[in-house]
Amino acid sequence: MGKKKSTVESKRAKYGYMFVAPMLIVFIVFSIYPILYTLYLSFTNFGGFLDPEWVGFDNYRRVLFQDPTFWESLVNTIRIWGINIVIQVGLAFVLIMVFSDLKYKIKGLRVFRILFYLPNLIAAASVALIFRLMLNTDYGLLNTFLLRINLISDSIRWLDGTMLAQISVANIQTWMWFGNSFILFMAAVQAVNKEVIESSVIDGAGRIQMMRHVKLPLIKPILIYVGVTSLIGGLQLFDVPYLITDGRGAPSGSLRTVIVYLFNQAFTYNNFGYASAIAFVLFIIVMIVSGLFVLIMKREDVRNFLDARKRKKAKL
Amino acid sequence: MKKLFAFLSVAVLTFSLAACGGGNELNDDIMDDPDIDYSEETLTIWSFTDELQVQGDVEYFEEQYTAEGKEYEGMEIEYVEIPTADYLTTILPTLRTGSGAPDVFTGELDMLLNFMEGGYLANLEEMMKADEDVDFDETKDDFVDFIWEAGQDTQDETLRSLSWQVTPGGIFFKTDMAEAVWGSESGFPSDNTADDYNQQVSDWVAAEKFDTLQGLIDASEEVKNHDANWRLFPNDDAIRWFSQQSDTPESWLAEDGLINADRLENEEVYMEAVADLYSEDLDDSLTANVGEWSGAWYQGMGKSFDSADGTTFQTMAYSMPTWGLFDVLEPSIELVDDNGDTCVEDDMTDEEYEACEPKGNWGVASGPNSYFWGGTYLNIYQGSELKEPSYDFVKSMLFDTDRMSERAENGDVYARKSIMDEVTADYEGNPVLGGMNHYEFFVDEADKISLDYITNYDRTLDQIMGDAVNDYKQGEVDTKDEAFSDFYQELRSAYPELYRSEGLPYQD
């Protein structure tokens, strides 16, 4: 009986291949092959015009040891991401505290969620242009507004000052993404039985303790998820810094993210081979970040498993 | 099932085969396929400015060539403007792959070398020689030398690119403000009712105030001292054309092909000059701190503009080239009514406003050195399948002398001597400039310009140095040492092969 079933199944296996095949072929042709091709180009001096010439590890040596600009661009990228994620998550925390409070019942969660999520829908290209108009030092809306209400006396160089430009772009990213984080965190909190929270109130837990001991553990997996997806996305930040400046990441290269740098190496300076090496280094960095993430999640699973066993044992 | 697999493997194979056989062959053919039906085709023109559209060149071509009964009847023209910041990064990959490439495209001087290196430019010389309407040698003699030379291929000296215009610049300034500030100085023209008063003032400031970079800084100070809300320049961009203080500027690259130390020495002086002019606090700044192309910058060409906090400022001078006069300045200047009062559009009827005249208070003077700004070259794509209409478009702009004379009224200064002679001779003076003949001025300036210093790297190196200068003036870096090491770092990231390991200013 069992044998018969397995032959039927193995007979059916061909359908499995058949169903997966189109995707697999496309994946190999449009994803795997380009990755390998990029890897190949990274070992050449391809400049876009002449045939690629093999240069061994020269490009990698240059990225890793001789090009401070690459490392600066990486630091810029991480800094912009870092500022953004702290504000974004902080804001989302405050919001879930507000909306999950037991004493003060805040109404309109549904409407607020939608409104906070709106900025996430617009193309980053449009966002860049909107803020480029609004944050212009000389005639931007924000400076005009602040000057007219006498909050400032000189125009602020939102996008022209080194540090400020990074903060501005980080905040633009926050503007785009905090609604998303809020929705995710809120879903996690709501997924839990209300009684759990109510019982902890009876135990006398204050708001901050509740946040720390009840809500935070609930959203921890989501928090890690948000952190890592946003880091992977953040490392590839391009549209806003590219379009909000002159395309090279001025002022002083403070908005030059890794991808902006890579783009310019490839398309402005015609160093295609070198740009490919930068892409690959970034690739490896992302891989390490993702690997760490998987490890953390795994450890979490392991710990949960152990806890469960312990409890079981204790019961016995 | 098997068929599906067979199909898919064939597909993959085709893909990879096609991948190997890439690379498009370029042909030097100047004739189109004889069976081509032009009414089905679209001629695509790419540019980084809108001038061909605004100046009516596209429209003229349509009248002459694509209208009913004409040679390319029914052919569509598509004119595409691409932001300057994106232009090269868009057009170079496009020309390289050839997919979706334009038939005709414009470029500035320093872009041409990129186009030539890639072999993207059709042989204009051969096309001209095949055209019986055009006498090649005569045309060559008629063009300003440096414009013609810039269009010649660096490899074989064939002409592949050409511009109809020369675009030297000067310093445009308000003579009435100049009089208020410097009127009592010796030699300042005394009779402000003289017919050539603006010319006299222009000559005087050119010799006394605008003759050196330091002179411009001193003049800025004098203007501000005269009135706390007056400034010579709207911002320090106005002096960037004088960074080399010579009609024959140092090239970015030295003879040996590496970065030129002399150029950097000049840049250092310029960096200091910018820092002298600029202060973040408007009260201390010798310029009005309004960015080039901002609303206030334009308004300043009129009577005055209000700064963000509501103070009324007046700016005296703008560094601008030929096209700046008609494209930028003229639409923005102060207009006056019969009584000499300033016209304000919102306070008048349309009729009253239309009756207003330019105040005629502008002059134009030569700065510390002659310079050019912009200048649009026309190119035909080597891989275009519409070479004949492409050539005819270029022809309508470069070799159609009737059209050129007519178009000169718009204010462009032409690269063809015969046309400029005619225009200059007939010209009765520009009312904006109080009757001055700006053509004469610009033709003289153009004569002084040499283009030997242009390299492939100018745009990027200008930008990188511009960033360093900006950082220094705004205090983002504290010392010139830092500014220069930033420059060197950028240089080595972009073009490590150009870096020189010793002999450069502030080199560690």
Next chain:
Amino acid sequence: MKYNEVASNFGKMTRKERSKQTAVYTSIYVGLGLLVLISVVPFVLVMMNATRTGDAIVRSPLAIFPGDALRANWELLMNRTDIVRGFVNSSFVSITSTFLSAYFGALTAYGFYAYKFKGNKPLFVFIIVFLMVPPQLAFLGFYQFMANLGLVDTFIPLIVPMIANIGTIFFLRQYAEGVIPKTMLESARIDGAKELYIFHKIGVPMLMPGIATMSIFTFIGSWNNYLMARIMLNSPDKFTLPLQIANLRAGNLWVNNQGAIYLGLAITIVPIVLFFIIFSRYLVDSIAAGSVKG
């Protein structure tokens, strides 16, 4: 009844408590209101400025009222770039991408779920790896490869790779486990149904909510895609909306006719916002679902 309850609760509170409560509520709502303002004001400004002239915007940038220059702005914008064309291009790319991603995503996920075949597990793990390491980072190789194939300046590089949309496949594979009972597939087979038929008649309908969830994100992602489109598309008649928008940074329009630029921005924003508001109820849950499983 309910009102009475509240009223009696209210009545039990001391005056102090009551005023404290009011103060807390007020400050919370003011805070939320401020946040809403920050989220929404740029939209309002874009909409309003789309109807005002460039002059009016420069002169009184803060005025939040519509002007009468909508038509003029439209003409300026169309003169500059054929925004209708961009709209059509964007719609074409986004809809085909979404469809391919949905159909093949479901097909692949179903294949992984419903059949035991050699290499099923390792293949799936392989896919998960690329969920973490985005293949689009290799866009230079991708570009060069497409250039060699002569596919630059076509929509193919933007659309066809969506057949292998890893995120969708992963999500639907997990989703299938919860919604498609294998016994159901068995009984269909006993009835003599063909495998592809079973997928279409049972698999797809069962997976539908999941497909819809992922399609929303595929669509928005595709609609807003800039970098890939910027690299792949050359001719303006193929430009998608984000490319057209980015091109508005050029020259005179940027300086003098901001109204037209705002109108262009409005055109990219309005449809997607409308789409979202109409389906918002469904969408918000999708956002959470898409990630919790992801």
